[in-house]
Amino acid sequence: MYRNIIFDLYGTLIDIRTDEFSLDFWRKAVQVYAMGGASFTPGELRSSYAKYVKRALRRERLRHPTCKHVDIDLLQVFRRLYSDKGINADITLLRKTARRFRQDSTLFIRLYDGVIELLEGLKNAGKRIFLLSNAQESFTIPEMDELGILPYFDGIMISSEERLSKPQRQFFEKLIERYSLDTKECLMVGNDKNSDMLGAKSVGIDGLYIHQEISPEVRDESEVTAKWKVMDGDVHKLLPLILSEDE
Incomplete structure (x- = not known):
C-alpha cells in the first residue's frame, strides 16, 4: 500500500508554457525593475541576469562537489541586479519582482x-x-x-x-x-x-x-x-x- x-x-x-527569451519579455522586465528604482536597458538586463545565474550555479556546484544536479534561488540574482544600480532591495521588493518576472514570462498556466x-x-x-x-x-x-x-x-x-x-x-x-x-x-x-x-x-x-x-x-x-x-x-x-x- x-x-x-x-x-x-x-x-x-x-x-x-513560459518564454524568458523574447525581447518583448525583457522590455517588460525593465519596467518591473524601473518600478523598484533600477534603470536597465533590455539587453543589459538580459545579459546581467544570465551572468549572475551562471555565477550562482557555479557557486552551488562548488558547495556540492559530489552533486551533479544543483539549483539556485533566483531571489539572490534579483537582489544582485538591484544592487548593481545602488538599490538595497528588501524581501518584499524581491518577491514582488519575482512575481512580475514570472507573470510576464508566462504564456499560460x-x-x-x-x-x-x-x-x-x-x-x-x-x-x-x-x-x-x-x-x-x-x-x-x-x-x-x-x-x-x-x-x-x-x-x-x-x-x-x-x-x-x-x-x-x-x-x-x-x-x-x-x-x-x-x-x-x-x-x-x-x-x-x-x-x-x-x-x-x-x-x-x-x-x-x-x-x-x-x-x-x-x-x-x-x-x-x-x-x-x-x-x-x-x-x-x-x-x-x-x-x-x-x-
Whole structure:
C-alpha cells in the first residue's frame, strides 16, 4: 500500500508554457525593475541576469562537489541586479519582482484536467501528499495557491530552497528524512523519465510515469523505468492505479 504520494509539479499537475527569451519579455522586465528604482536597458538586463545565474550555479556546484544536479534561488540574482544600480532591495521588493518576472514570462498556466479530483480522491483515501519539484519557491507557492492546490499538500520541497534538484539522490533523501517517510510506502508521480522516475528509483521509491506534451522525448515505453506508465497524459487514470494497491 502506498501511504505517501510524491508529486512532481510542472508537467504533472500544472500545464505551463513560459518564454524568458523574447525581447518583448525583457522590455517588460525593465519596467518591473524601473518600478523598484533600477534603470536597465533590455539587453543589459538580459545579459546581467544570465551572468549572475551562471555565477550562482557555479557557486552551488562548488558547495556540492559530489552533486551533479544543483539549483539556485533566483531571489539572490534579483537582489544582485538591484544592487548593481545602488538599490538595497528588501524581501518584499524581491518577491514582488519575482512575481512580475514570472507573470510576464508566462504564456499560460492551468491545472491538467482531473487534478483536483485526483488530489481529493487521495485525501479521501487517507493518503499523504508531498511535492518534490525542480522550481523556484517564489514562483511556485503563489501559483499553487492561485490554482487552489496548495492546501492538499502535507509537505513541500522545492529545489531553489534546497540548492539541489532532481534526479539528485540527495534531494530525494532530504524529503525522506524531513518527513520521516518509509520508501516502501512511497510512490513518485511525474512526467520526466530521468528526473522523476530514475531519481525515485535511486532511493528505492516506485514510480508512476505520466507522459505529457512537455515531457522529455520518449521514443519507446521501454525507456521509462516505472511501475505504471500513462502514455496518453490522462490524469484521470492515476487515482485508480494508485488505489489499486490498497485492495
